[in-house]
Amino acid sequence: MVKIKILIVEDELVIAEDLKDTLEDLGYEVCGIAISAREALAMIEEKSPDLALLDIQIKGGKDGIALGAEINEQYHLPFIILTSHADRQTIDRAKTVNPYGYLVKPFNEKEILAGIELALANFAKEQAKRENKENSAEFVLRESLFIRTNGMLVKLRLTDIIYLEADANYTQVYTKDKKYVIRSTLKELEGKLDSNRFVRVHKSFLINLEEINGIQPETVHVAGKEIPISRNQYSWLLQQIKML
Template identity: 45%
Template structure:
């Protein structure tokens, strides 16, 4: 299972390293911290983190609030403000971005952990059709009050079961989540295609295909008549 990946944007090196150490202790995967708006955008674009923790005060012309607006407009990534600034003007500017969380320095480990998990939970709640969270190239599957990260590339196929979907991975793990195949198809990458009213397959794991079935590893899946042409077009078979 992949860890949740977090980007830290903080222009004070000692504080940035302390935050990163705390996050690693909590079991998260942490990217190299960015110190300004430009570095942060480069990190987000290159590594596609699952969550961003950003200080409001950054070196350069654009601060953390400017960065938060950019993240909100161009990326489907939740963020947490982390700052020692509590003046009313700063709070008013920050509120306009509608931040998922706002942590004041100094923070402790429990406060940081709780904020991250609550932000992921609330972000997932905004996704209307299921209980789980899709960020970049991964789905976060809700298990009690925590989220387990499953990368798209590890998924073999999805199977519909009324109002639930079973997600099967290449290590044979199975996760049952609430939702519909259509709700997930729009969130997955281009390797996934509907092959049957009950199945979505990850074509990157395709081993065999004939007129009525495909094979992924040792698993054979049916091809629905109405989905056959789309499937064949996707894999360039006339």
């Protein structure tokens, strides 16, 4: 049975290790402990956790709530906020990043288990609703993608798309002869495209596998452009190709 992978973001290492022991006793896998937002984002990229536990007070310039906002923008990852504070101001601020749970220290094993299982169940339900909605929408028609540009829906053949690049709340779509800018996040577009053809090799790039010209440990060459690739995606990609 595959274990749920959990990332702990907590700068009090004694607390983090105690939480790690509790999670492992409950049958989860702790894939890493980060003490800052910067470390956490690197571990998300490398470890691909199923859930993150974010303490509000962490080292670095961003606290756990700011980290949650960045996770929402860049990744498809549920998280639970951990804190010693239960005041209205802190709770209201935490609500703005839509966490899947909120645990107030000190918490016990039963509270941790309930919080994690509810978060994962709610995330799964949300995903199912989103997939049903996307499947019913006529956004993608077999081998074509329709995008809105200059007030008109323009049809693009999937075979003509080389790669897509995130640009905040927009996405730049590069074809063989033109670039389009769409008011949609890369994460939203990723869910609408064929995962057998388009793969997210980096938080900011989604590429057409058929357009790859070369592969290096840190970059993929696509149509003359070097696109960064994360370590775990590089390993996955090597398993998919045939080498002589």
